[in-house]
Amino acid sequence: MPSFKAALSKPFAKYVAKRIQKWSSKPIETQQKVFENLISEATHTAFGKDHNFSAISTYADFQSKVPIRDYEELKPYVERVVAGEEDILWKGKPIYFAKTSGTTSGAKYIPITKESMPTHVEAARNAILMYIHETGNSKFVDGKMIFLQGSPILEEKHGIKLGRLSGIVAHYVPKYLQKNRLPSLKTNCIDDWETKVEAIVDETINEDMSIISGIPSWVQMYFEKLVEKSGQNVGDLFKNFNLFIFGGVNYEPYRAKFENLIGRKVDSIELYPASEGFFAFQDKQNERGMLLQLNSGIFYEFVEADHFFEDNPKRLTIADVKLSVNYVMIISSTAGLWAYNIGDTVEFTSLKPYRVIVSGRIKHFISAFGEHVIGKEVEQALKEATEGTSISVNEFTVAPQISPEEGLPYHEWLIEFENEPDNLDELIIALEQSLQQQNSYYLDLIKGKVLRPLLVTKLKRWISNLYEIDWKIRRSK
Template identity: 90%
Template sequence: MPSIKVALSKPFAKYIAKKIKKWSSKPIETQHKVFKNLIAEAKQTAFGKDHNFSSISSFKDFQNNVPVRDYEELKPYVERVVAGEEDVLWKGKPIYFAKTSGTTSGAKYIPITKESMPTHVNAARNAILLYIHETGNAKFVDGKMIFLQGSPILDEKNGIKLGRLSGIVAHYVPKYLQKNRMPSLKTNCIEDWETKVDAIVEETINEDMSIISGIPSWVQMYFEKLIEKSGKSVGDLFKNFNLFIFGGVNYEPYRAKFENLIGRKVDSIELYPASEGFFAFQDKQDEKGMLLQLDSGIFYEFIEAEHFFEDNPKRITIADVKLSVNYVMIISTTAGLWAYNIGDTVQFTSLKPYRVIVSGRIKHFISAFGEHVIGKEVEQALREATENTSISVNEFTVAPQINPEEGLPYHEWLIEFENEPENEAQLIEGLEASLKQQNSYYLDLIDGKVLRPLKITKIKKDGFQSYMKSIGKLGGQNKIPRLSNDRKIADSLYQFNLTK
């Protein structure tokens, strides 16, 4: 007999699906409404006055008045908000700052307003509801759910609460899910990640877990500790665990390892949340990409990544995007971010409706020799090269080796294997073939003897976790870049090198 929660979830899921279909089937009109509302609401702010919002009536006007900025360039305005000033980037004051540890800017304070906060919560909820509507599976709402996240303890700065986004969102879990939610508040407040995961294992090992959610690399750590303590696979331990929700990184490099740890396949939902906004979520189990949230107070612009570093690169709206092109995503939001470069690159997998995949970071690429290799390409290469093999990879990153002791330069792949390749040369051959097929620049550099084929450096078991711990970034929302254009990470990982 299904519970009341299960019974009510299906008509609610149908209602939400209908609402989403309504705006997703009128994407240009939806974005136009969002744009007009943003400009109207912010006319009297300091930013709006500085950028002539009162005279903006078209996208072209907006482009002419508002340049693309990253956090550093928007920082003078943000600092005024942090100092307690009102009506700076958005009307009034934000209700939170999502504090992030930027790699170039130190601590970043991303405003969250009363208008933007609901979109973070509703998007995650809607992703689950669309899954229920599509599959008819709602039994999991009666089981226990765990969301591996940052501490919900919030600090305060000039009357505005601040913390990590996942910690802020933890305060908005609907009441009807509170009873099912794990871990306990006490455990969730533990700051040290390893201590926290150990406590989560103790709390959950005898529970009926049905949904597990988090960044794959940190969920993997939780799974391994569960198996170590129980001697059972995760699937045997949690018989009703059938839905994994993840975001932050591509799941594909982890999929084979996860299926091995769980002992069976489980459905998954991919999310695309960030402190700056909740941009997309997977709306169909059998479609590639995530549905772009066009009705969430976010106006999107796109710049082709290939031209991003040119003077005045062309900014376009969703009306002009094309499939499979690598775009830098630019956002303007109800949190008061204007023509803001969040640093992510995306590619469209569908235009009816608009679906995207995250292809990487505009700062995370390798182009030491003009090859323009991006995150999506190295992840796809690893997936293709290890398909139908026993090779299993825990973690990896790629960096250029510009000045080798001998021979031509090359790309170095630092890989922590779960199951090592029997034939490393064959793996390298597979990686090379995939990269050459995906990236003509890389092919030309190899064929032109500017680069030699890649090299693999094996990293010890848990080496990546040890590295993240050594830089104070173990757990939470922290993740290893898939590739870098310098050797900072690669050289630091050498202390965890198996082949030294």
């Protein structure tokens, strides 16, 4: 017999699914309402006054008055918010700062407001409810759940709490899940990740785990330690573990490794959360892509990645996007981010409803010679080249070798193998063929003898750790 909680989840999931269907079936109208609300609410902020929001009545007006910015360009406004000023980017003060790593100026402080915070929580909840609605499976809500995340201990800056997004969200786990949730608060507050994972293993190894959630690289370490300590596959150790929830990075490079560690296939839900907003989640098990959250206080714009670095690239709304085109995603939101470049590139897999996959980072590409090789293409090449083989990869990165001691320039792949290829040359040929098929710019440069075919350098584990690689592709300078 299912518990009362499991039984109640089904009608609630049905209710949420109807609400989602209502706005997702009217995407243009939904985004227009979000746009109008954002402009109206922020008209009297410092940013709104500086950009004459009172004169904005159309998207064309917005485009002409609000240029695309990244964090560095928005930073003067953010610094005023951090200093304690009110009504700068959004009305009042934010309730949190999500602290993230910056590339050129140290830490970044992303505001989270009382209007934007609920969208993070609701989207994560709705992802699980949509799974229940589709599959009818709700038994897992009675088992133990683990969400591998950052420390929930928050600092404070001028009366505003700050911490990692996952640590902030930890404070919003619903009460009805608290009894099922692991690890303990004491363990969750451990800063050192190695120590924390060991403590999590000790707390969970004898529990009935049904949901496991986290960034794949974090979860992989947890699984490896579970297998090492128990001598069993994760799927045998946790017989009722049937749902893996993940986000943060592309899962495909991890999939084979996870299936080996688990020992069987489990259902999964992909999420697309970020400090700047919760953008999408997987709403169907057999559909490629994640449902774009058009009703979450976020107005989306898109710029074709191939043209992004041109002067005044064309900005599009969802009404104008096409399938299978690589777009840089730009957002304006109730967190007070305006025409903000989050740095991600996405592709649409469906327009009815709007579903996306994350194809990479606009800064994570190689174009030292105009080849425009993006992270997604590199990951796809590695997947195709190793599929059906015994080759297993732990970490990798790719960078251009611009001035080799001899011969033409080339792309160098630095790979740490779990299981090495029997024939490295065959792997190189397969990688090269896949890249040439995916990317016509790269193919033309090879044919034109501007580049020579790629090379692979094998790395030992201790060397790759120094690079701190997490399946990311370095941008050529």
